[in-house]
Amino acid sequence: MTSTPFNANDAYEALVQFLYRAPIGLVQIDWAGAVELLNPMASNLLMPLVGSEGLDNLYTVLKAHAPELEAMATAFEEPSGVICDALRIPLGDIAGAPGAPEVLSISLLKLDAGRLMCVVADATQDVLRERETLARRLKSAARIDPLTRMPNRAAVREQLDSLLAVPRAQDAGEVALLFMNCDRFRQINDTLGQAAGDALLVEIGQRLRRVLRPPTDHIAKDNGQMVARIGGDEFVVVLDGMRRIEDVESIARRLIDSTGKPYFLQDHEISCTISVGIVWALADHADPDEAVRDASIAMVEAKRAGGARFAAFDTGMRERAARRGDIESDLRTALHEDQLFVVYQPVVGLLPDGGTDHSAGVEALVRWQHPVRGVVPPFEFIEVAEQCGLIGALGDFVLARACRDFMHWRDVLGPLAPRLLAVNLSRAQLGQDGFAASVRATLASVGMEPGALQLEVTESLAAQDQDIQARLHELKAIGVTLALDDFGTGYSSLSSLHLLPVDTVKIDRSFVCQADTSHHHRVLIEATVKVAQSLGMGTVAEGIETLAQEQAVRAQHCAKGQGYLFSRPLTDAALVAWVRDHSVLAAAA
Numbered sequence: 001m002t003s004t005p006f007n008a009n010d011a012y013e014a015l016v017q018f019l020y021r022a023p024i025g026l027v028q029i030d031w032a033g034a035v036e037l038l039n040p041m042a043s044n045l046l047m048p049l050v051g052s053e054g055l056d057n058l059y060t061v062l063k064a065h066a067p068e069l070e071a072m073a074t075a076f077e078e079p080s081g082v083i084c085d086a087l088r089i090p091l092g093d094i095a096g097a098p099g100a101p102e103v104l105s106i107s108l109l110k111l112d113a114g115r116l117m118c119v120v121a122d123a124t125q126d127v128l129r130e131r132e133t134l135a136r137r138l139k140s141a142a143r144i145d146p147l148t149r150m151p152n153r154a155a156v157r158e159q160l161d162s163l164l165a166v167p168r169a170q171d172a173g174e175v176a177l178l179f180m181n182c183d184r185f186r187q188i189n190d191t192l193g194q195a196a197g198d199a200l201l202v203e204i205g206q207r208l209r210r211v212l213r214p215p216t217d218h219i220a221k222d223n224g225q226m227v228a229r230i231g232g233d234e235f236v237v238v239l240d241g242m243r244r245i246e247d248v249e250s251i252a253r254r255l256i257d258s259t260g261k262p263y264f265l266q267d268h269e270i271s272c273t274i275s276v277g278i279v280w281a282l283a284d285h286a287d288p289d290e291a292v293r294d295a296s297i298a299m300v301e302a303k304r305a306g307g308a309r310f311a312a313f314d315t316g317m318r319e320r321a322a323r324r325g326d327i328e329s330d331l332r333t334a335l336h337e338d339q340l341f342v343v344y345q346p347v348v349g350l351l352p353d354g355g356t357d358h359s360a361g362v363e364a365l366v367r368w369q370h371p372v373r374g375v376v377p378p379f380e381f382i383e384v385a386e387q388c389g390l391i392g393a394l395g396d397f398v399l400a401r402a403c404r405d406f407m408h409w410r411d412v413l414g415p416l417a418p419r420l421l422a423v424n425l426s427r428a429q430l431g432q433d434g435f436a437a438s439v440r441a442t443l444a445s446v447g448m449e450p451g452a453l454q455l456e457v458t459e460s461l462a463a464q465d466q467d468i469q470a471r472l473h474e475l476k477a478i479g480v481t482l483a484l485d486d487f488g489t490g491y492s493s494l495s496s497l498h499l500l501p502v503d504t505v506k507i508d509r510s511f512v513c514q515a516d517t518s519h520h521h522r523v524l525i526e527a528t529v530k531v532a533q534s535l536g537m538g539t540v541a542e543g544i545e546t547l548a549q550e551q552a553v554r555a556q557h558c559a560k561g562q563g564y565l566f567s568r569p570l571t572d573a574a575l576v577a578w579v580r581d582h583s584v585l586a587a588a589a
Contacts, residue, residue, distance in 0.1 A: 025120030033059035045120045048094045065089045083108040103127045147198055148205040151228035156236050160288035173241035175282040176248040179295035183273045183307035185233035190431055191467050196265045207258045245280045252276045252310040273308035275299050297321045327381050328388045339369050342401045343569035347562045350554050358582040360560055361420030364402035365569050392428035399423050400442055405572050407446045416583050422454040436474040450479030458485050472501045494531045505532045509543025515552035526556045
C-alpha cells in the first residue's frame with residue numbers, strides 16, 4: 001500500500017476551508033489588536049459592533065463593550081493559554097433583524113508571543129436558558145429587589161438553604177458569604193435626595209455584577225456565585241466551590257476597588273466605598289440567617305477599622321457585637337433617664353509675659369454614669385452612638401447642658417468665669433436641617449451671647465464636604481466661633497486653611513506630645529501658628545502634659561493650651577473650685 005505524499009498547499013487549502021466554513025467566529029490578531037485573519041462567521045457576528053473605524057482592530061471594535069479585554073491580554077504573562085473565556089456582550093438595540101444574535105460570547109486565547117486568537121459565538125440561546133433558570137429559581141417578584149432587579153434577602157436565604165441542605169463532596173470546595181455595606185450612603189442620600197441615593201444603589205449593584213461576570217444572579221452547579229441586595233445599602237455575595245479563603249479575599253478586594261471608583265450623579269462626583277465582611281465555610285453555621293448575621297458582624301469590624309476594606313469573621317467578633325448591642329440599648333435608656341453628664345476641661349491662655357490665663361475657656365465633654373458599670377468612658381459609647389444614629393441626640397444634649405452650666409458660672413464666678421465654651425459637633429448635627437436656627441434658640445433660651453460659644457469640628461469633617469462647609473458658614477452667620485479640631489491628622493493642609501470658615505486651629509496632641517523632643521514637630525507647630533496668625537485665627541495646643549511641652553508651645557507663640565498639665569476634665573462644681581483656686585494663686589503671685 002502506498003501512502004499519499006504530504007502536500008503543503010493542500011493542507012493550507014484545507015485549513016482555509018475549515019476557517020471559512022466553521023460555525024463559530026475566528027479572528028486572529030496581533031499583540032496590538034490588529035486583525036490579521038477572520039472568517040465570515042466572525043465578520044457577521046461582529047458587524048453590529050463595527051463603527052466607522054471598520055474591522056481593522058479588534059480592541060477598537062470591542063472597546064465600548066469589553067474595554068478590559070486589551071488590559072487582560074497585556075497582563076497575561078504565560079507563553080500561551082486562555083486569556084478570557086466566554087465574556088458576554090449583550091447587543092441590545094444594535095442586535096439587528098429578528099432572529100439575529102442578541103448576546104455574543106468572546107473568548108481570547110494566546111497562541112504565541114505575537115499572535116492571539118479570538119473566538120466569537122452566538123450566546124443568545126445560552127443566555128435565554130440562563131434567564132429561564134433564574135426565573136424558575138426566583139419564582140416570583142417577591143424574590144426580586146424592585147429597585148436593582150437583583151435577588152433579595154428571600155432569594156439569598158433560599159439559595160443558602162439549598163447549598164447547606166445537601167452534604168458536600170470532598171472536592172466540592174466551600175461556600176463563602178460576603179456581606180457589603182456602603183460607608184457614606186446615608187450622608188449622600190440626605191444631601192442629594194432619595195432619587196440620587198436610589199440611582200447610586202443601582203450603579204453599585206451593576207458594578208458588583210460586572211466584577212462577578214459571568215451572570216451572577218443565580219448559583220450555578222459548579223463554582224457558582226450570586227449577588228443580591230438584601231435591604232437599604234446592604235448587598236450580599238454568595239460564592240460556591242471556593243478552594244481557599246485567599247481566593248475569597250481576592251474577590252473582596254476586587255469588589256472594593258470597583259465600587260470605590262467615583263460615581264457621577266446629578267452633576268456631582270461622589271465617592272462611596274464599601275466595607276465587606278466575610279464568612280468562610282458556611283457548612284460550619286447552623287442556618288443561613290446565622291451566616292448572614294456573622295458576615296454583617298465582620299462587616300462592622302471592617303467599617304470600624306476605617307471602611308473600604310474587608311474583615312473575615314471570627315467568634316470574638318460576635319462577643320464584641322453583643323457588647324455593642326448592649327451599649328446601644330443602654331445608651332437609649334441613658335438619654336431618657338438623665339444618666340449622661342458633662343465635664344469640662346479648662347483651656348488656658350498662654351500669655352506673652354509667661355503668665356497663664358485660667359479663665360480663657362473650657363471644652364465640654366460628655367460622660368455616662370451607668371447604673372451598673374459606673375462611669376463609661378467615651379471611647380466605649382461614642383462610636384456606637386455614631387453607628388446607631390444616636391450621636392445627634394447626644395450632641396444636642398451636650399450643647400444644651402453646657403450652655404446652661406456656662407451661664408451658671410457667670411452667676412457664681414462673675415468676672416472670673418470662663419469666657420469661652422467649646423462644644424464638639426458631629427456630622428449628624430451638621431446634617432440636620434435648620435441646625436443653625438436650633439443653636440440660636442438654645443443660646444437664646446439661657447441668655448448666652450453667640451460669641452461666647454465655640455463649636456468644634458474635626459479637620460477631616462470640615463475639609464472633605466462642601467455641604468458641611470456651607471452649614472459652617474450658616475453657624476458663623478449667627479455669631480458663634482468655629483474651631484478646627486485635631487489639626488494635622490485629616491485631609492486639609494496649611495495651604496488650604498484659608499478656605500475653611502474657622503476662627504481657631506487646635507493643634508493635635510500627636511504633634512504637641514513631641515514638641516519638646518522633636519525639632520520636626522516644633523517646626524510643624526511653628527508653621528501652623530504662623531499661618532493661622534496670618535489668617536487672623538487663634539491657636540490651641542492640645543494634650544499638653546508636661547512643663548517641657550508647655551514651654552515648647554509657648555516658644556512657638558501658641559495662644560492657648562489644653563491638657564492634663566493644667567487640669568483633667570472637671571465636673572461643674574469642680575470647675576468652679578478650680579477657677580477660684582487658681583485666681584487666688586494668681587493674686588498671691
